[in-house]
Structures are given as structure tokens and as C-alpha cells.
Amino acid sequence: MGEDRRDGLFKQLSAGLREYYVSPYRRSFARLQRDEEDLFMLLVFAETLGVPNPASWYTMEMMPVLYEQFHDWHRRMGMEHSPLDHLRCC
């Protein structure tokens, strides 16, 4: 019983410390993740944008999954409208 409570306290302390460790950097990590995803987006749509991509056979099947994020992506990349003719998201 006593051990259980001590265990619980230890867990709570660890959780508090983890929160203390993580929270100031959440934004940096979210940004890093977004950057990585943007790069992935570029890889997947490379061929359609006219950049030869030797792995396009494999990335092709990712396209439908990423269509939804395409609009946000091209806006983030500084293009007001979609650069692709067949993809008119806006």
C-alpha cells in the first residue's frame, strides 16, 4: 500500500517534470514536423511539378492521401493559387 503510493508519487513527479521539459519546445517541434512534411509533399508531387523523381513509382500512391493538404501546402510555399492544372483546389 505504502509502496503503491510512493510509486504513484514518483510517477506524478515524473509526469510533472516531463511537462516541464517538453512544454516550452512544443512549438519548435510542431514547426520542425511541418517542415519535414512539407519536404515530403514536395517529393510526392515532384514529378507533377516537373521535377524528375526516380522514386515516383512509389510516391504516386501517396498522392490521394496528400491531396487534402495540398491547398495549405501551396499557400505556405507562397503560391496564391494551385500551380497544377489538374488540381484546382482554389
Place this chain on the structure above:
Amino acid sequence: MSAVTMLLFGLAMIAAGYLFYSKFLAERIYRLDPDFRTPAHEFRDGVDYVPTNKYVLWGHHFTSVAGAAPIVGPAIAVIWGWGPAFAWVILGTVFFAGAHDFGALWASVRNKGKSIGTLTGNVIGPRARNLFLVVIFLLLLMVNAAFAVVISNLLVSTPTAVIPTWGAILVALVIGQMIYRYKMSLAWVSIIGVVALYALIFIGAENPIVLPESVLGLAPRSQWILLLFIYAGIASMLPVWVLLQPRDYINGLQLFLGLGLLYGAVLIAAPDVVAPAFNQNVPAGTPSLVPLLFVTIACGAISGFHGLVASGTSSKQLDKETDARFVGYGGSAGEGMLALAAIICTTAGFATLADWEAVYSRFGAGSVGAFVQGGGAILGNGYGVSTQLGATMLAVMAILFAATTMDTGLRLQRYVIQEAAELGGFKVNVVVSTLIALGCCLALAFGAGADGAGGMLIWPLFGTTNQLLAGLTLSIVTVMLIRQGRPAWFTAVPLAFLLTMSVYALLVQLGQFYRQENWLLLGMDIIILMAALWVALEAAIAMSRGAKGKPVVEQRG
């Protein structure tokens, strides 16, 4: 007088400030509402806006605002005797910093968690927004240069701190890996990290490292400054999780531990305060107490930097509005305690008055070196360890605080430069912008006479810039209070006092730099003076506009 009396009296005053004044502010002035939906709940996104336990949040707030600055400022300012420094730290913490930090947090929470920069634009005007960027850039520049000088002085005066200082980087790197790669429990990682750091301090205390007398014509101080900026440049470009995050974390733990150890040692050793309450024979060339005291101690009495932290991150994580009192006011109370410890170390850590006067031989001479020396003696007496070990511990504590601030400062400066370049229509990459930032800092660090001649001349300028930022925040809070038809005296009086003292101090230093023919610092002084007058002008315009407008009836809930 015994240092224990000073310690207990100071703590009692700060505690009374928290119990009574912050309660008054919370109920009558800021009128906190437990039912108000804070930005953390309203915009909850799991990234920036996350409701956080108030103790964890206070821990963050306190460790982000407290660093080397509340040690350096008081350590320089006790040259006028312990009385003025003590009075300004205590009164400043209770009536200035508390109201300012608390107010910044409140203002941001009531404005969707916006930062002081954005609020300046919204509340005061778009012109003031540019002013804000100017002040921030100056502040970053100053803090990097000043801290590089502080660290290099310490590494030269306490060569035993060299091994733990650089070893701490290794400890941080290992901790980062332990957490992210091996997913170890934070409690264990913390224990291992702290034990490793203190083991390094023990090793370092036995093995001092002194740099060669001259390398390429550079004295040891200049060599350290160069090495530090090379390190900071590299560190600021590394991914945050590799180094900065674990380093920040260890520093936070170290702050609590160091503060606890110091307070404990003072209580056990009960040293006598040897420095005079008012120093009648200050060394020649010491500027007059008014106004310089009020800009020499910025952090520890009131500091604009706190407003950035309060509005930048803390306000987005506040669970309930009523927590603002504990987090905001409590954070500045914590910093006041650190400044109080610095005053005690630098005035009671010496055997005789003559010893003390030998250290404080000219303005800016004592500084953090005196803190390390005096504090080391107190720790040594209190716990029966060697003075050398105590001094090494404190030197490492101060250096780690300053070094982490430099990492972050350089990173922020890089962002500012990249943003400014983009406004100018061209793109600079990470390396180039870091090099530009490093160049500015190095020029200032060496221009201030880093090889020992000028030392901490730059410090009061840093304090002044910091006060200007506090002035901007206080004007925002004051304008908000005026618009809501509430009494604004409690922020307007500190605001007026701060701006008067800042401008006065800048004018005094202007004459000083002119006589010394230090054109670089003279130029900086003029730029800051213009910024100060601009801040005063904007504040006055905004307040008179606010007074004319109809008071806005506040919506509850």
C-alpha cells in the same frame, strides 16, 4: 549586522508583497475572474495553447526569467553599499516587478494570449510596433555581448569552473539522447544529470584550467570570448532537442538547487555583513547612485524581459485567470529572492571591510566575480567544504545561466536578421545570418573593452534597454486600465519613474562615454536614448487618448 537578519527581513517583505499587494492587485486592479475562459482553453491546440498546472507553469516562468542578470546587477550595484541595492531589489520586486509581470500576464490573457509585441501594435499603435522591434534587437545584442564578457571574466577568475562549464554541454547532450532515444523516466534522468554535473564540479575544483597568456596576440579573456561565440554560433544552429532543451532543463533544476543551497548556507554560517550600508567613499569614477542604481539592477527589481515571457508563452498556458497571481507575481518574487542572495553573497561573503573594498576597487569591478568569491566563502563555511569548491559551484551556476541565454539570444537574433533581410527583399541563409549576428555581438563585446579595460561598462546600457521594454509593457497595461475606467496609478507611477530614471541614466552615461572617447558605446547610448524618448512619447500619446475615450465596461466571463 548578520546576513540572516537581512535574509529573513527581505523574505518577509517579499512574502508580505505576495500576500497583500498581489491580492489587492488581483481583486481591485486586474480583477481576475475564476470563470473567465483563458486562451489556453479557448484556443486549445496542444501546441501553444495548453492549460497547464499552475506549479509547473510557475516553474517555467520563474526559470525562464531568472538567470545570470539578477546576479550580475546586484553584484555590481552593492558598490554604493548594501542599503540602496537591498531597498531597490525589495521595493522593486514588490511594487514594480510584481505589478509588471502580473500585469503583462493579465493583459495578454485578456487579449487572446497575444504577445507584448502584438499588443503594442494593437493598444498603442502601429508605429510603436516598429519601436518594439528596435528595442528587442538592442536588448538581444546587449545581452549577448554582456554575458560573453561575464562568462569570460568568470572563466579567467575561477579557472576551476572550466571543466564543469564545458562538461555540462556533454551532460546535456547525453540527457537529450536518454530522453528521446531511450525514453527514460524524467525523474531518473534528472537525478543522473544533476549528479553528473556536481561530479564535474568536484573534478573541476581539483583541476583548474588556465589558457595560455597569449594566442595570436589575444589575452585569455578575449580567447574565451571568441570560443564562447563560436560555441554559441554552433549551438544556436543545432536542433533544439539535441542541446538547448536538455540544457535549459538542467539549468532549471540547478537554479532551484543552487538557490536552496545558498539560502541554507547563509542560515547555517550566519555571516556578518561587512560592506557598509551606504558606501561613503566609493572608488573614484563611480557614477552617482541616482539614477545609475535603477538601471544597474534591472532583473531582480523590474525587467522588461519578463513581459516577453509572460505574454509569449505563460499566458497561453494559464489554466485559470486567477492563477496569474501565483505565476506572474510569484515568478518575480522568485527572481527577487535570487537577487537578494546575490546581495548577501557580495556583502557578507568577505572577512573584513578592507577585503570587500579591495574587490570593489572601481565601478563594475566586483560584479559576478565577487558573487562567486563571497558566495563560495559562505557555502564553504556553511557546509564545511573548501571555499574553492563553493566558488566553483557558484561560478558554474552563473556561467550556465548566462550561456543558455546566449544560445537562445543568438537564435532569436538570427530570426530578427532573417526577417529584416526579407523585408529588404533578399534571403539570407542560416549560416550567413548567424555570422552577421555574431559579428554584431563580437564588435560590441570587444568594443566595450572586453580584454579587461572596460569590463562591465556595457551593463547599465543593458539595464536601460531592459527598462525601456518594461516601460512599453507598463504603458500597455496602464492604457488598458484607463480605458476600463479603473485606477491606473499602480502601473503609471512605476512607468513614469522608470522612464525618468532611464533617460536620466542615459544622459549621465552619454557624458561619461564622451569623456572616455568611447565612440561605439556613445553611438549605442544615443540610439537607446532616442528609443527611450520615443517610448515616452508613445506612452504619453496613448494614455491621453485612452483618457479621452469612453471607459469600456468590462465584459465578465
